[in-house]
Amino acid sequence: MNGQNEASVSATFPVLEEFLGYLEAIQGRSPLTVKEYRYDLQLFFRFMRLYRGEVPRGTELSDIPLDAINASYLRGVKLTDFYAFLSWLTRERKASAANRSRKVSALRSFFKFLSSKRNYLDVDPTAELESPKIPKRQPKYLSLEDSRALLQTVDPAEDDFASRNYCILTLFLNCGLRLAELCSISLDDISDDTLRVIGKGGKERTIYLNQACLSAIEAYLPERPKHAKDNKALFISRQGNRMARSSVQLMIHNYL
Known part of the structure; x- marks a missing residue:
């Protein structure tokens, strides 16, 4: 067409x-x-x-x-x-x-x-509509040994974005973030040892950062592109934009 x-x-x-x-x-x-x-x-x-x-x-x-x-x-x-x-x-x-x-x-x-709200209908036809049953899946967790091994695969000698990727993996492993939450982190969301996160439904919560997270952020910030197109985003792509979820997924997949 x-x-x-x-x-x-x-x-x-x-x-x-x-x-x-x-x-x-x-x-x-x-x-x-x-x-x-x-x-x-x-x-x-x-x-x-x-x-x-x-x-x-x-x-x-x-x-x-x-x-x-x-x-x-x-x-x-x-x-x-x-x-x-x-x-x-x-x-x-x-x-x-x-x-x-x-x-x-x-x-x-x-x-x-x-x-x-609009009073278009006298009766809601979805009142008895049931949702399909979703099979429950057991969450998969990395052991402490697996987590350490994953972080050790980030090699600064082979990747110009090693400090960024290491920081992403560290926050994922320590903070229990959703992918969308991680990608939405801005610089001003970090204050001392706390991280402000906007979750599903716009709900805000505060996460306390442990020393591993603080060290990873401290190592990454000096290497973060200074003239990024999105100057508020914490994690910047090779093109200078805020990292997209698909890019983070691909990066993690490459390390696994």
């Missing part, structure tokens, strides 16, 4: 934008969560239009406009539609239970907003 046609396909509708604005401004959801909810809801309603035969069979999902989604359409959504969507995700998209569970969360939040 060419760019002109893509621009003509409406990928949203007014109450969806209201909901996404509510998530960000009132509920304080992160931009990543808002982006994921947008995608999940667009996918659901495009599936609905295809499932109900409102567009020609075989139409690409990305080519299905959403400007037909209005109050009347939303009132016609039933619990069985959600089951059909989840079944399609499993069968056609091979979606994991975790992926389907996230989409259920997006649908519940949206239809709860429609029924309790």
